[in-house]
Amino acid sequence: METVVTLTLNGEMVSARADQTLLDVIREQKIDLPTLCHMQGLSERGGCRLCVVEVQGAPRPMAACVTPVTEGMVVRTHTPELEHQRRLVVELLLAERNHVCAVCVVNGHCDLQWAAAKLGVASVRYEYLHPDLTMDASHARFVLDHNRCILCTRCVRVCDEVEGAHTWDIAGRGIKTRVITDLSRPWGDSPSCTSCGKCVQVCPTGALFEKGATVAEMTKERDFVGWIIRGRTKREWTW
Amino acid sequence: MNRIELQAIADKEIERQQELKCRVLCCASTACLSSGGQEVRKALQDELKAAGLTKDVQVVATGCKGLCSRGPVVEVTGPAQERVLYANVTAEAAQQIVRQHLVGGQPVNDYRLDADSPFFTKQVRVVLSNSGIVDPERIEDYIARQGYAALGHALREMTPEEVCLAIRRSGLRGRGGAGYATGLKWDLVRKADGRDKYVIANGDEGDPGAYMDRTLMESDPHRVLEGMALAGYAVGAEQGFLYVRGEYPLAVKRLERAIKAAERQGVLGSRIFDSNFNFRVDIRIGAGAFVCGEETALMSSIMGRRGEPRPRPPYPAQSGLWNSPTLINNVETFGNIAPIILNGPEWYAAMGTEKSKGTKIFALTGNVNNTGLIEVPMGITLREIVFEIGGGIPDGRTFKAAQTGGPSGGCIPAEYLDTPVDYESLTALGSMMGSGGLIVMDDQTSMVDVAKFYMEFCMDESCGKCVPCRVGTAQMHRLLSRLIAGEASAADLATLEELCRMVKALSLCGLGQSAPNPILSTLKYFRAEYEARLKSGAAHGAPSQEAA
Ligand SMILES: Cc1cc2nc3c(=O)[nH]c(=O)nc-3n(C[C@H](O)[C@H](O)[C@H](O)COP(=O)(O)O)c2cc1C
Ligand code: SF4
Ligand code: SF4
Ligand code: FES
Numbered sequence: 001m002e003t004v005v006t007l008t009l010n011g012e013m014v015s016a017r018a019d020q021t022l023l024d025v026i027r028e029q030k031i032d033l034p035t036l037c038h039m040q041g042l043s044e045r046g047g048c049r050l051c052v053v054e055v056q057g058a059p060r061p062m063a064a065c066v067t068p069v070t071e072g073m074v075v076r077t078h079t080p081e082l083e084h085q086r087r088l089v090v091e092l093l094l095a096e097r098n099h100v101c102a103v104c105v106v107n108g109h110c111d112l113q114w115a116a117a118k119l120g121v122a123s124v125r126y127e128y129l130h131p132d133l134t135m136d137a138s139h140a141r142f143v144l145d146h147n148r149c150i151l152c153t154r155c156v157r158v159c160d161e162v163e164g165a166h167t168w169d170i171a172g173r174g175i176k177t178r179v180i181t182d183l184s185r186p187w188g189d190s191p192s193c194t195s196c197g198k199c200v201q202v203c204p205t206g207a208l209f210e211k212g213a214t215v216a217e218m219t220k221e222r223d224f225v226g227w228i229i230r231g232r233t234k235r236e237w238t239w
Numbered sequence: 240m241n242r243i244e245l246q247a248i249a250d251k252e253i254e255r256q257q258e259l260k261c262r263v264l265c266c267a268s269t270a271c272l273s274s275g276g277q278e279v280r281k282a283l284q285d286e287l288k289a290a291g292l293t294k295d296v297q298v299v300a301t302g303c304k305g306l307c308s309r310g311p312v313v314e315v316t317g318p319a320q321e322r323v324l325y326a327n328v329t330a331e332a333a334q335q336i337v338r339q340h341l342v343g344g345q346p347v348n349d350y351r352l353d354a355d356s357p358f359f360t361k362q363v364r365v366v367l368s369n370s371g372i373v374d375p376e377r378i379e380d381y382i383a384r385q386g387y388a389a390l391g392h393a394l395r396e397m398t399p400e401e402v403c404l405a406i407r408r409s410g411l412r413g414r415g416g417a418g419y420a421t422g423l424k425w426d427l428v429r430k431a432d433g434r435d436k437y438v439i440a441n442g443d444e445g446d447p448g449a450y451m452d453r454t455l456m457e458s459d460p461h462r463v464l465e466g467m468a469l470a471g472y473a474v475g476a477e478q479g480f481l482y483v484r485g486e487y488p489l490a491v492k493r494l495e496r497a498i499k500a501a502e503r504q505g506v507l508g509s510r511i512f513d514s515n516f517n518f519r520v521d522i523r524i525g526a527g528a529f530v531c532g533e534e535t536a537l538m539s540s541i542m543g544r545r546g547e548p549r550p551r552p553p554y555p556a557q558s559g560l561w562n563s564p565t566l567i568n569n570v571e572t573f574g575n576i577a578p579i580i581l582n583g584p585e586w587y588a589a590m591g592t593e594k595s596k597g598t599k600i601f602a603l604t605g606n607v608n609n610t611g612l613i614e615v616p617m618g619i620t621l622r623e624i625v626f627e628i629g630g631g632i633p634d635g636r637t638f639k640a641a642q643t644g645g646p647s648g649g650c651i652p653a654e655y656l657d658t659p660v661d662y663e664s665l666t667a668l669g670s671m672m673g674s675g676g677l678i679v680m681d682d683q684t685s686m687v688d689v690a691k692f693y694m695e696f697c698m699d700e701s702c703g704k705c706v707p708c709r710v711g712t713a714q715m716h717r718l719l720s721r722l723i724a725g726e727a728s729a730a731d732l733a734t735l736e737e738l739c740r741m742v743k744a745l746s747l748c749g750l751g752q753s754a755p756n757p758i759l760s761t762l763k764y765f766r767a768e769y770e771a772r773l774k775s776g777a778a779h780g781a782p783s784q785e786a787a
Contacts, residue, residue, distance in 0.1 A: 049747070089706050
């Protein structure tokens with residue numbers, strides 16, 4: 001059953017399928033809304049809160065990526081208040097760990113950097129938390145640098161949902177949360193990792209990168225998850 | 240089991256109690272046990288044996304009587320006996336009570352508590368009506384006080400729809416914090432499509448200082464089970480889960496015993512009261528994360544996943560445990576159900592204010608003479624709670640503020656002491672009802688320190704899923720620490736306020752959304768204390784608001 005709903009998006013009437021999220025519709029309308037934890041083809045997490053929009057009648061902004069469309073919804077995506085709050089979120093992320101872009105392997109190809117630039121984050125007013133974090137270079141081909149991780153869990157989800165290995169997981173809570181491989185053993189010792197590299201490609205920052213890449217060298221292939229999913233659901237490939 | 244058999248058990252138990260000369264009720268809840276309750280009970284038993292009174296006098300290990308700061312509390316009661324309460328009982332005092340009171344007939348005045356003091360007379364015990372009276376490990380005690388009669392009645396005389404209607408008409412609202420109308424929630428789950436449905440009792444109780452739910456589970460476990468079974472019947476669920484936090488081993492032990500006893504008696508399990516209704520209850524033990532009290536995180540934890548909230552909708556009533564419609568209520572909410580069914584919704588709705596019906600249990604702590612667990616009618620004023628039930632502020636100090644709602648709530652200053660305690664009034668003051676923590680603060684308390692205490696709690700308990708809460712609480716904590724150290728500028732204070740508003744608006748779940756409340760409410764009423772700590776005029780200790 002496919003029902004169609006109508007909603008008002010930034011003052012314009014648009015229609016959508018009832019099973020779409022607000023973010024789907026916003027993207028269809030080519031409205032530029034920053035996102036970090038969302039990745040086409042993966043389940044939604046609703047964690048970064050950058051995609052928040054104003055929905056008339058809702059007590060607080062809603063994360064578009066996890067909000068289903070409903071009939072008659074009135075949505076605004078870029079109020080000054082929302083833009084301001086998004087900037088604060090990015091500032092918090094920049095202060096959480098060590099995001100020194102000038103020495104990062106993905107400098108210039110980083111989702112966090114893009115979001116900051118797009119939102120006009122010029123400075124960070126919060127104290128840098130400088131947590132004492134390590135790097136895991138035990139894998140033959142890839143490196144994990146916790147200092148750049150923003151805990152979006154794109155790696156966790158792609159590994160579980162697309163590769164089916166579920167090597168990645170989350171440990172700890174609050175500001176002490178970390179991504180881990182298997183039951184927190186070195187990545188290189190992981191028996192479940194297939195070395196497919198999907199996590200590296202979906203990682204929005206320089207937290208996961210290919211060995212040997214130096215500053216600003218590493219670019220990421222973001223579209224491939226969509227390719228794989230489309231290929232599988234439409235049975236375009238046989239093997 | 241049928242209703243006649245239930246009545247027979249009740250009659251037999253009442254007869255047994257009537258034949259005793261008297262019963263000595265000793266509180267065996269966590270608080271009284273930690274102040275020596277076990278030794279007192281043993282001393283009573285030994286002394287009774289020596290006096291040859293074991294046949295006439297029964298020593299009963301009961302649940303909590305409320306006045307936890309004066310424990311161990313002991314009550315002497317009997318058919319031809321004036322009810323006498325003793326507080327701060329020691330093993331020696333216990334011996335004296337046996338010799339002088341039980342043998343000699345003369346109450347021991349040194350330890351006697353005035354049962355007519357406002358601490359007792361101002362309370363209305365509905366949920367806690369059995370607490371401190373029944374032995375939580377004997378189902379017969381509970382049945383003798385009309386236990387499981389509501390369930391028996393509902394299964395025979397009421398349709399599930401009628402049970403939901405009764406709860407709706409009673410005006411009962413959830414006691415877990417948000418105050419959602421319970422009957423409405425039950426109706427939603429009842430109407431939801433789904434072959435398997437579930438009922439969850441939320442006994443995670445993570446607020447610092449709160450122990451309402453622990454006490455109810457320890458003191459009257461069958462009351463919670465009966466409420467859950469009634470809910471199961473009303474919404475069409477056959478499986479219930481009782482989620483208890485791991486720090487409550489005594490509650491778990493008593494609930495386990497209660498479930499076994501109830502199954503043996505046929506009031507839980509298959510074909511309850513010889514009807515077609517089956518209902519099982521299993522206990523799930525939490526691992527001590529505050530966020531696991533949040534309903535979606537709790538369900539995730541029951542399913543064996545990481546205790547992390549997820550965005551709603553879908554609400555548990557639509558899609559909860561294993562994607563089935565799920566009813567989740569607080570333990571205290573379930574404690575209200577059997578009395579409502581037995582006495583009728585009108586009786587219940589007659590208590591309280593227009594929008595907040597019935598009673599609420601509070602854990603009264605802090606700078607107040609009588610600390611303990613109290614159950615009061617909704618609409619009672621803060622002043623009555625603090626100065627009559629609580630007996631005022633000790634050491635000649637003055638009242639400064641009352642903190643309600645724990646880490647999600649706020650501080651209410653003296654000028655609002657006459658506010659009626661109900662959901663709407665407390666929210667309007669920038670605090671909230673919460674689950675029932677009530678901390679009284681005197682004029683020596685620094686409100687900035689209070690705010691920092693709660694922020695530290697939220698920072699440690701944030702699950703880390705969403706950025707505003709994970710990083711925002713850490714930054715708010717930093718800013719408060721700097722303020723307290725006298726290192727913050729006016730610009731830092733502005734940054735703090737701005738961050739509070741953002742974290743409140745953008746966080747994913749209730750933890751983050753309410754984490755700024757302790758700061759915002761103390762800023763609202765005690766802004767001068769924050770400003771006094773700014774870099775230039777940094778002062779230490781409490782500001783000069785000395786008692787007159
Ligand atoms: C961070 C957080 C912690 C919570 N902790 C508890 C808790 O310990 N006990 C509880 O009953 N509800 C708790 N709640 C509320 C539950 O999510 C839920 O609303 C409640 O169990 C519903 O029951 P009620 O309708 O009977 O109040 C918590 C909510 C949040 C956001
Ligand atoms: S390693 Fe990368 S993909 Fe994984 S959680 Fe961190 S930032 Fe996200
Ligand atoms: S608000 Fe805090 S506790 Fe709730 S989902 Fe976000 S990080 Fe987790
Ligand atoms: S993209 Fe929606 S919350 Fe991250």
